[in-house]
Amino acid sequence: MSAERRVGVISFKLGIGAVLAIAALGGGCAPRQNANSVEVTEKAPPAEAKGDFTGKSWEASPSSAGTGMQRNTLPANASQHTFTSIGRAFDPDISSDGQILAFASTAHCDHPDVYIKAVDGFAVTQITSDPADDIQPRFSPDGRQIVFCSNRTGNWDVWLVDRDGGNLTQITHDAADEIAPTWSPDGKRIAFSAWGSRSNQWEIWTVAVDRPGTRRHVCPGLFAAWSPDGSRIAFQRARQRGTRWFSIWAVDLIDDEAMHPTELASDDGAACVAPRWSADGRSLAYSQVPLADARESTATLWTVDCMAGLRRQLTDDGLTAFNPAWGNGRVYFVASQGGVENIWSVPGGAASSADENAVTANTPTQAAGRTAVLGERVEKAKQPEKEPE
Numbered sequence: 556m557s558a559e560r561r562v563g564v565i566s567f568k569l570g571i572g573a574v575l576a577i578a579a580l581g582g583g584c585a586p587r588q589n590a591n592s593v594e595v596t597e598k599a600p601p602a603e604a605k606g607d608f609t610g611k612s613w614e615a616s617p618s619s620a621g622t623g624m625q626r627n628t629l630p631a632n633a634s635q636h637t638f639t640s641i642g643r644a645f646d647p648d649i650s651s652d653g654q655i656l657a658f659a660s661t662a663h664c665d666h667p668d669v670y671i672k673a674v675d676g677f678a679v680t681q682i683t684s685d686p687a688d689d690i691q692p693r694f695s696p697d698g699r700q701i702v703f704c705s706n707r708t709g710n711w712d713v714w715l716v717d718r719d720g721g722n723l724t725q726i727t728h729d730a731a732d733e734i735a736p737t738w739s740p741d742g743k744r745i746a747f748s749a750w751g752s753r754s755n756q757w758e759i760w761t762v763a764v765d766r767p768g769t770r771r772h773v774c775p776g777l778f779a780a781w782s783p784d785g786s787r788i789a790f791q792r793a794r795q796r797g798t799r800w801f802s803i804w805a806v807d808l809i810d811d812e813a814m815h816p817t818e819l820a821s822d823d824g825a826a827c828v829a830p831r832w833s834a835d836g837r838s839l840a841y842s843q844v845p846l847a848d849a850r851e852s853t854a855t856l857w858t859v860d861c862m863a864g865l866r867r868q869l870t871d872d873g874l875t876a877f878n879p880a881w882g883n884g885r886v887y888f889v890a891s892q893g894g895v896e897n898i899w900s901v902p903g904g905a906a907s908s909a910d911e912n913a914v915t916a917n918t919p920t921q922a923a924g925r926t927a928v929l930g931e932r933v934e935k936a937k938q939p940e941k942e943p944e
Contacts, residue, residue, distance in 0.1 A: 628871040629890060629899065636674060636887065636898045643667075643896035645889045646691050649674065649882025650698040656887070657682075657692040657701055658898055669703050671718070674882070682720045689714075691735060695742050702726070702736040702745055713747050715764070726767045733760075735778050739785055746779040746788060759790060761811075774806055774813040778829045783836040789819070791828045791841075800826040803841055803859070820859045820866060827857075833881045833903060837862055840879035840886045840903065845872075856888050858903060869901050 637644035642661035649656055656674045659667040663681070669692045672679040683689040687707035694701055698718065705714050708725070711732040715724045726745060727733040736747045744761045751758040759773040773779075776790035782805075789805040802821035806813040820827045822843060830841045839861060844854045856869040856876040869886060870876040878889040878898075885900040 628873050629892065630870060630901050633899045633901050634675075634885075636900060637672070637679075638677065639895060639897055644670075644898050645896055646878055647880045647887040647889065647898045648693050649880055649887060650694045651696055652698060653883040655694070655698065656882075656898070657694055659690040659692060659703075669701060669716070671701075682716060682718070683723075693736055693738060694718075695738055696740055697742060702738065704734050704736065713745065713762075726762060726764075727770075737779050737781050739781050740783055741785065746773065746781055748777045748779060748790075751775075756793075759788065771811060773808075774816065776804065777801075780830050780832050780839070782832050783834060787836075788813070789830040789832065789839055791830060800846065801828050803827045803830045803839060805839075805861070819861055820857070829877065829879060831879050831881055833858075834884075838903070840869075840881060842877050842879060842888075856886060856901070858886065867904065869904075 636647070636656055637658065637660070639660060639662055642663070644658050644660045644662070645667075646659040647656060648658070654674060655671050657669065657671045660670050660679075661667045662670075662679075664686075666686060666688045667690050668681055668685070669683040669689045670679045670681050671692075682692075682701060683703070683705075685705065685707050687705055689703055689705045689707075692701045692703040700715055700717055702713060702715050704711055706712075707714075708728075710730065711734050712728065713726040713733050713736045715726055716722065726736075727747065727749075729749065731750045731752060733747050733749045736745050738745060739761070742764070744763055746759055746761045748757045749760055750756075754775065756775050757777040759776045759779045760770045761773060762770045773788060774790075776788075776792045778791045780789045781787075782789065785808070787805045787807055789803060791801040792804050793801050803819045805817050805819055807815045819839060820830075820841060825843045825845045828842050828844060830839045832839055837860060838858045840856065840858045842854045843857050853873060854875050854877055855872055856879055857866055858869065859866045870888070870890075874890055876888045876890050878887075880887045881903060882900070884903055886903045887898055887900040889896055890899050891897075
């Protein structure tokens with residue numbers, strides 16, 4: 556497997572950081588009955604995986620929790636939404652009405668399944684049950700279905716299931732890995748990333764839900780996120796020169812063609828990964844992984860105002876915060892506390908150009924030695940770079 560493909564797989568399997576470790580362990584539970592939704596009591600912890608986001612290599616490693624390598628400082632305004640103590644909870648997604656949280660969890664087996672729960676509730680409902688890995692659930696716009704990834708056929712494919720656990724349907728069947736699904740706002744199409752054997756890079760494709768045999772190429776990229784108005788797709792993409800670290804891009808969809816590729820967020824000293832749109836389509840949330848600290852498993856949560864070009868840091872530099880998702884005006888994410896990965900949220904807010912801490916975005920955020928004031932640090936993004944059409 557090529558270096559870029561390995562990093563892409565890791566990046567999408569990084570529920571926070573350790574889903575790779577789960578998949579690599581093999582074994583797991585004995586075959587389980589494929590039931591519809593099952594109500595269970597939630598539990599779960601984890602070990603952390605650390606990696607190199609440069610596009611060159613990535614390895615799972617034991618948890619650094621308790622070793623003094625991480626401060627694990629959660630903002631005072633953070634709310635906890637899962638309460639696992641054995642296993643891990645990751646890959647959050649919020650239904651369009653803001654009431655239900657979907658996520659993947661290893662609470663009951665070494666291999667993750669898909670669960671749902673009330674955003675502020677405690678009881679969880681198991682949606683999938685398979686000896687393989689089921690991850691990255693995403694609600695359909697009407698909240699009736701959940702698309703997710705599974706390797707139950709031997710490689711990663713995109714699957715669809717009703718919210719009650721019924722009508723399980725395989726959407727993609729290609730021999731290549733297909734990952735990171737996202738819905739179009741009208742619920743008629745699903746975008747996903749597939750490894751291009753000819754291009755030797757991750758590519759974004761779309762498929763019609765009612766005609767899954769027909770797919771359409773969009774552009775190179777990973778972790779696609781469809782804008783609420785359907786006019787743009789945001790994604791992470793490795794730079795083609797220099798550091799080759801990931802940055803956040805978006806393309807306009809004009810007559811189903813990708814046009815005007817624009818870089819929205821980048822950092823000279825960090826990889827920017829896993830973008831997700833706010834409900835109004837104005838901002839993107841994403842995780843920023845400082846390469847200098849990659850061995851310490853740190854990552855910060857950011858938002859970027861795509862119109863004003865301002866970036867805002869939401870979590871402290873010492874916390875590992877992955878898998879951002881918007882809901883109810885808040886940004887949900889995965890963080891480890893005491894060696895246990897759970898889902899939390901903080902207010903999304905809006906960046907203000909009047910903030911006295913505004914700095915240019917192309918200044919390495921870690922190298923300058925600045926510690927963010929939570930929810931207040933804002934960076935002015937450099938002018939978006941557009942590629943020739």
